[in-house]
Amino acid sequence: MKNKKTTIDDIAMLAGVSVRTISRVINNSPMVGEATRAKVLQIIKDLDYHPNAQARGLAARRSYLLGMIYDNPDALYINNVQRGVLSVCRELGYELVVHPCDMHSDSLTIEAVGFVNRSKLDGVIILPPVSENNDLAGVFEKAGVNYVRLASVALDKAENVVISNDRSAAASMADHLVGLGHRRIGYITGPLGMKSTQERLDGFRDALEKHGCKPDNEMIVTGEYTFNSGAECACELLKNPDPPTAIFASNDEMAVGTIKAARQLGLNVPGDLSVCGFDDSILASRSYPTLTTIRRPVKEMARLATAKLIASIDGREDDARAMNIVTPYLVPRESTAAK
Amino acid sequence: MKNKKTTIDDIAMLAGVSVRTISRVINNSPMVGEATRAKVLQIIKDLDYHPNAQARGLAARRSYLLGMIYDNPDALYINNVQRGVLSVCRELGYELVVHPCDMHSDSLTIEAVGFVNRSKLDGVIILPPVSENNDLAGVFEKAGVNYVRLASVALDKAENVVISNDRSAAASMADHLVGLGHRRIGYITGPLGMKSTQERLDGFRDALEKHGCKPDNEMIVTGEYTFNSGAECACELLKNPDPPTAIFASNDEMAVGTIKAARQLGLNVPGDLSVCGFDDSILASRSYPTLTTIRRPVKEMARLATAKLIASIDGREDDARAMNIVTPYLVPRESTAAK
DNA sequence: CTGAAAGCGCTAACAT
DNA sequence: ATGTTAGCGCTTTCAG
Numbered sequence: 001m002k003n004k005k006t007t008i009d010d011i012a013m014l015a016g017v018s019v020r021t022i023s024r025v026i027n028n029s030p031m032v033g034e035a036t037r038a039k040v041l042q043i044i045k046d047l048d049y050h051p052n053a054q055a056r057g058l059a060a061r062r063s064y065l066l067g068m069i070y071d072n073p074d075a076l077y078i079n080n081v082q083r084g085v086l087s088v089c090r091e092l093g094y095e096l097v098v099h100p101c102d103m104h105s106d107s108l109t110i111e112a113v114g115f116v117n118r119s120k121l122d123g124v125i126i127l128p129p130v131s132e133n134n135d136l137a138g139v140f141e142k143a144g145v146n147y148v149r150l151a152s153v154a155l156d157k158a159e160n161v162v163i164s165n166d167r168s169a170a171a172s173m174a175d176h177l178v179g180l181g182h183r184r185i186g187y188i189t190g191p192l193g194m195k196s197t198q199e200r201l202d203g204f205r206d207a208l209e210k211h212g213c214k215p216d217n218e219m220i221v222t223g224e225y226t227f228n229s230g231a232e233c234a235c236e237l238l239k240n241p242d243p244p245t246a247i248f249a250s251n252d253e254m255a256v257g258t259i260k261a262a263r264q265l266g267l268n269v270p271g272d273l274s275v276c277g278f279d280d281s282i283l284a285s286r287s288y289p290t291l292t293t294i295r296r297p298v299k300e301m302a303r304l305a306t307a308k309l310i311a312s313i314d315g316r317e318d319d320a321r322a323m324n325i326v327t328p329y330l331v332p333r334e335s336t337a338a339k
Numbered sequence: 340m341k342n343k344k345t346t347i348d349d350i351a352m353l354a355g356v357s358v359r360t361i362s363r364v365i366n367n368s369p370m371v372g373e374a375t376r377a378k379v380l381q382i383i384k385d386l387d388y389h390p391n392a393q394a395r396g397l398a399a400r401r402s403y404l405l406g407m408i409y410d411n412p413d414a415l416y417i418n419n420v421q422r423g424v425l426s427v428c429r430e431l432g433y434e435l436v437v438h439p440c441d442m443h444s445d446s447l448t449i450e451a452v453g454f455v456n457r458s459k460l461d462g463v464i465i466l467p468p469v470s471e472n473n474d475l476a477g478v479f480e481k482a483g484v485n486y487v488r489l490a491s492v493a494l495d496k497a498e499n500v501v502i503s504n505d506r507s508a509a510a511s512m513a514d515h516l517v518g519l520g521h522r523r524i525g526y527i528t529g530p531l532g533m534k535s536t537q538e539r540l541d542g543f544r545d546a547l548e549k550h551g552c553k554p555d556n557e558m559i560v561t562g563e564y565t566f567n568s569g570a571e572c573a574c575e576l577l578k579n580p581d582p583p584t585a586i587f588a589s590n591d592e593m594a595v596g597t598i599k600a601a602r603q604l605g606l607n608v609p610g611d612l613s614v615c616g617f618d619d620s621i622l623a624s625r626s627y628p629t630l631t632t633i634r635r636p637v638k639e640m641a642r643l644a645t646a647k648l649i650a651s652i653d654g655r656e657d658d659a660r661a662m663n664i665v666t667p668y669l670v671p672r673e674s675t676a677a678k
Numbered sequence: 679c680t681g682a683a684a685g686c687g688c689t690a691a692c693a694t
Numbered sequence: 695a696t697g698t699t700a701g702c703g704c705t706t707t708c709a710g
Binding site for chain 2: 050052053054055057058063065075076078079080082083086095096097098099100114117118119120227253256259260263282283285286287288
Binding site: 017018019020021024031032033036055057058059060061 | 679680681682685686687688
């Protein structure tokens with residue numbers, strides 16, 4: 001790299017004080033005279049000095065590195081989370097190390113703990129669906145690793161989770177459809193093991209029940225959160241003797257698949273069939289017709305999670321324990337219409 | 340964290356050898372007896388020992404951290420690159436620190452160098468369009484920072500760039516359209532400053548010329564690589580007294596915008612108008628009709644770039660200097676048809 | 679409020 | 695082929 005990196009000693013030298021003092025100003029310790037601090041700061045600036053993060057970490061047992069663990073094919077979601085996390089990292093002087101993994105691997109937990117130990121991460125943020133793995137959380141807990149999970153239910157202590165209220169969001173979509181006059185509404189779930197699948201379905205069902213139109217079991221089919229599964233499930237719903245007038249696919253990929261299936265069956269959306277999704281991914285605004293969907297404040301969740309994580313790292317328990325729950329909201333577009 | 344981290348000394352203790360030897364086996368030095376190595380490895384495994392990356396880095400002036408610098412709104416692209424980079428990182432024991440930035444900021448270079456110095460990164464991968472900034476590259480060069488750029492032209496020494504041959508890809512799309520009988524073809528460019536814009540346009544123009552149908556200037560309009568700009572540019576092309584029978588939008592977002600515009604004008608795609616894009620993003624397979632486009636081997640480029648970067652870091656000059664150029668290829672779908 | 683000095687865990691000359 | 699030991703650059707008791 002550079003010819004000769006300037007070190008804390010150089011600064012101490014020039015400032016005519018001990019390294020201890022320099023260290024104090026670098027770490028914003030209040031126990032430094034104003035004059036001294038100003039002088040040191042100036043010298044640091046003049047020399048464009050950057051403390052060596054490794055040395056700092058080694059001595060202080062802190063790396064100023066956060067990790068992000070996930071196994072999610074949705075690039076848009078990952079990217080959104082990443083940006084939210086980074087915006088807070090930047091403010092607070094942290095860097096982000098990304099770590100996709102295989103959530104079905106036997107060695108997931110070992111691998112994950114290895115990752116944080118190896119890189120000496122100060123904490124990790126875990127994205128769904130990996131975040132639903134309680135073993136992983138347990139291992140982190142036991143190992144004393146700071147972590148925050150992004151989830152759709154309160155599956156951990158307040159300081160370890162940020163929640164998206166998918167249930168009430170799904171309910172609001174049900175309200176929307178009923179409000180448009182739909183009574184027979186098909187629903188395509190996500191994979192059965194996932195919490196978000198259950199939450200969204202429960203929200204949908206409860207809302208319909210409240211409106212007095214409990215859905216038949218045959219109006220609820222199991223998808224995989226994929227485009228193709230959406231198309232297949234939609235066909236299944238639509239070939240029912242008494243087909244639905246609206247289909248709520250529990251994510252956008254499946255909703256777009258549903259639109260495709262409808263088109264192939266000669267149905268007009270939203271004329272013959274209303275379709276809606278969940279996520280407000282890029283597909284929603286680009287599809288034809290554009291998709292009525294639910295927007296999750298993903299970036300905001302990520303910001304909250306990061307702030308919370310850093311609060312834990314800093315030992316600010318109160319901040320860390322603050323309850324963080326965000327509520328997604330409905331974005332009406334062209335794909336839903338009055339019956 | 341853990342009660343008592345096991346260190347290299349513990350291992351040395353148990354193995355009955357010196358730390359130097361342990362260090363050697365950790366770093367795969369050949370100068371260790373087979374028996375000794377095996378024994379040490381076993382103990383390391385038994386104790387689940389992970390060398391402290393910070394201490395290692397501090398002593399060896401190496402962090403095993405790579406950076407990725409970008410300013411690109413295309414989440415899919417970023418995500419693809421990221422996965423490619425990570426796949427090589429994983430094989431070679433590196434971690435990835437992500438760093439979005441503002442390419443129009445005055446302090447871009449200062450900020451970027453600060454980033455690598457602060458985190459003591461071993462090297463960085465720069466994505467387009469930031470990769471087209473020669474100042475940045477120059478500063479890295481001068482600071483002795485290892486870097487590799489992803490680009491569409493050879494704008495640096497072989498060891499510092501991996502190239503995607505967008506020009507020939509655009510040409511093959513032109514061939515495709517001409518092959519379908521189209522002669523009057525509209526073209527929507529990207530933002531004028533970008534290399535990829537120029538390369539794709541040149542490839543398109545050269546190919547058409549070769550086929551003896553040089554496009555009118557009015558058949559070439561300037562877009563912004565966005566959905567809306569695509570729709571607007573398409574309208575402009577289509578309201579021409581002698582409208583095109585095909586439109587080549589130089590990325591998928593604009594191509595989808597073009598399809599939307601055509602629909603609004605009552606044109607059938609591909610019946611009345613063939614449309615094609617560039618990128619093979621998720622939109623291409625989800626749009627209606629599905630989009631004929633160009634697939635860039637993005638992940639492969641990222642892998643090459645990472646391998647090259649690590650070769651530089653390791654001082655394996657030959658590997659680092661190997662010429663890396665990938666050629667995107669055409670993916671035919673429903674949106675183009677014979678005239 | 680400030681200073682001297684002992685590590686943090688590992689690597690790499692220099693020996694053997 | 696293996697051991698000894700002096701740092702790498704910073705934080706942090708413990709004194710002053």
